[in-house]
Amino acid sequence: MPRQRTIDRRMLFQETEKLIVEEGYHSFHFKALSERLGVARSTIYNYYAKKEELVTAYMLDKLEQVFAQLDEADRQANFSVRMKAYIRVWVQQASVHQAFDIFPVMDHHASAQVEINVEQLQQYLGQLGSRASTLIEAGKKEGAIRGDLPTQGITRLLMVAVQAPDPSLSEEEWVETIYNIFLNGIRHP
Amino acid sequence: MPRQRTIDRRMLFQETEKLIVEEGYHSFHFKALSERLGVARSTIYNYYAKKEELVTAYMLDKLEQVFAQLDEADRQANFSVRMKAYIRVWVQQASVHQAFDIFPVMDHHASAQVEINVEQLQQYLGQLGSRASTLIEAGKKEGAIRGDLPTQGITRLLMVAVQAPDPSLSEEEWVETIYNIFLNGIRHP
Amino acid sequence: MPRQRTIDRRMLFQETEKLIVEEGYHSFHFKALSERLGVARSTIYNYYAKKEELVTAYMLDKLEQVFAQLDEADRQANFSVRMKAYIRVWVQQASVHQAFDIFPVMDHHASAQVEINVEQLQQYLGQLGSRASTLIEAGKKEGAIRGDLPTQGITRLLMVAVQAPDPSLSEEEWVETIYNIFLNGIRHP
Amino acid sequence: MPRQRTIDRRMLFQETEKLIVEEGYHSFHFKALSERLGVARSTIYNYYAKKEELVTAYMLDKLEQVFAQLDEADRQANFSVRMKAYIRVWVQQASVHQAFDIFPVMDHHASAQVEINVEQLQQYLGQLGSRASTLIEAGKKEGAIRGDLPTQGITRLLMVAVQAPDPSLSEEEWVETIYNIFLNGIRHP
DNA sequence: CATGAATGAGGCTTCATTCAT
DNA sequence: GATGAATGAAGCCTCATTCAT
Secondary structure: OOOOOOOOHHHHHHHHHHHHHHHOHHHOOHHHHHHHHOOOHHHHOOOOOOHHHHHHHHHHHHHHHHHHHHHHHHOOOOHHHHHHHHHHHHHHOHHHHHHHOOHHHOOOOOOHHHHHHHHHHHHHHHHHHHHHHHHHHHHHHOOOEOOOOOHHHHHHHHHHHHHOOOOOOOHHHHHHHHHHHHHHOOEOO | OOOOOOOOHHHHHHHHHHHHHHHOHHHOOHHHHHHHHOOOHHHHHOOOOOHHHHHHHHHHHHHHHHHHHHHHHOOOOOHHHHHHHHHHHHHHOHHHHHHHOOHHHOOOOOOHHHHHHHHHHHHHHHHHHHHHHHHHHHHHHOOOEOOOOOHHHHHHHHHHHHHOOOOOOOHHHHHHHHHHHHHHOOEOO | OOOOOOOOHHHHHHHHHHHHHHHOHHHOOHHHHHHHHOOOHHHHHOOOOOHHHHHHHHHHHHHHHHHHHHHHHOOOOOHHHHHHHHHHHHHHOHHHHHHHOOHHHOOOOOOHHHHHHHHHHHHHHHHHHHHHHHHHHHHHHOOOEOOOOOHHHHHHHHHHHHHOOOOOOOHHHHHHHHHHHHHHOOEOO | OOOOOOOOHHHHHHHHHHHHHHHOHHHOOHHHHHHHHOOOHHHHOOOOOOHHHHHHHHHHHHHHHHHHHHHHHHOOOOHHHHHHHHHHHHHHOHHHHHHHOOHHHOOOOOOHHHHHHHHHHHHHHHHHHHHHHHHHHHHHHOOOEOOOOOHHHHHHHHHHHHHOOOOOOOHHHHHHHHHHHHHHOOEOO
């Protein structure tokens, strides 16, 4: 590949995601990244001083996109429709989850900026949980779902469910399956 | 006769698990491990030539324990009891799942032995899925669960569900919640 | 633009040769080399990824110089003059031979690049033998030397002869001695 | 290979020679040696405290055998016959030369014992040269060979010549070739 | 900004060697 | 003697990171 003249944050985020998803975090180096981008390794330092800074910035960016989509989903008045919309957002943004697997593996104290980003990320991740909780609570209030199950538990289950797509099913089938099992259970009626 | 043994594989596995769960894979070195064990770094090389060999050996060992417990669970004749038993095994072996998060992050080609172990692990992981599938299929046949949901999808969901314990619930409550949602769904009856 | 260069391949080759000739291959490390060059050890890795790669690259370079000088020698029409010229080239490049003593001691499979270089080196070494053979054959054809001795044997003897300078003789005396013994033998006429 | 109960110095020397000749000095470890002998690595330490001690002891042993054979050769009254006998001894003991290639590569100061052995070896090697010189001088005195060539030079050439057998010739043909070239030269009469 | 060069820190491995039984 | 176990020293190597241009 011929060397390119310039890069921008968008490209950095794109390649960061691809690199992490395709090769795992242990293969995420500025070395590998710069090779994919066709620039010198040191060039990346003009944008991010540490690899953790890049990775956390990418994660923040990604999460902000998710929030925007969830805001869209919130426009749905009906609980069931809203729940399915939520599931759809999460399933579509599956790469978020894959990328976030590395969160616990990362060095959270690599620099001051990293610490700030990590804190922000944790807030965001918390908010992601809150939004799910809020969804469930609303469902309970509307009488759409059972009141005898712990909201926390349902939420947690929902969050992990959307993390791992089933490769044998299409995205929409997977959304449907999750939705169906959660709403109705698997027991024979 | 040799000098007195000071470490053995059991201890290596134990500390490996603790180290990975507590500090993440990126902190798993023979250096850190040897410090925890109170032996010289090179001593560990007398047991495993590469860190990936140790980690994969540990994972194999762990999985074999899980299989043994699932064999126990299989003794249960009734589907619902069996399913709950399965969930219990998986939830109890939560550290397996945590440790296995590192699987994609690991260098699978670190050595010939590692490649062998990785292949075996992949077989085991496949078998784990098969056993879950078999459970679900049996449930369908017995008429205990709905036939209109994809077995694959249910299985996948079950597998990810058990991976992530909810710290706000006790182990048994978590088992109960998973079991309950899966069987009955969250919809208000 | 980059920082100022402080070493280059030429210097690496020079110090490699000196180090090997003065201290032997077992003392040839990047550590020792970097100390002589006054740079950090890791700097050398920016040039060669393995010590065997450096050593084989150096050898290839050296042999190419020898070939160029032999091409010069080939311009001599007269057999005896040509033979003496050949001997002179070999004797002058004595360090080649000294350095090449390490060839069998080296790890020929240290990396893919090393294997390529080693193969090339073996070809070169073969060509070196061929050129000597060609010289001897030409001498036989011209009637300058006896036809009853095996070309292979003469060649081999010539090649080992030039490898070992006699420290008690000057370079030119040594050339003369080899030339004289080979042409005329040591028997009293 | 089944573990053996015991080893002796003879076996150590044998395997030492084989290992060095087959794999080169850089592959000569107590580890490799113990594997070939089918004993524990530490067992060898009951015989030699350092690998250099073993290697030098082996070399001394080998040289003593050569000296004994040269003593035999000295019984020959006629110069030419004696010279050929010398060449034959050296060619037959080719492995000595191969093994001795490592001499400059070895750590001569590994231990006090090693230093003693190295000094002894250097004496022996000197004597080997002296015996060759004496042979040549005697030849000159007897009028069997030319007096105008430096004894040192002839000797040196002779010593390196016998070091490298030509694989395309039989041992006796090689002896014959060396002898012939040295005595008569390669020039057409 | 972009870059090529240099470097330090830290992890990986291999062995020679010691030691208790 | 023979052995299995432990260890330290030394070399190998990869990256993140800094810096001068």
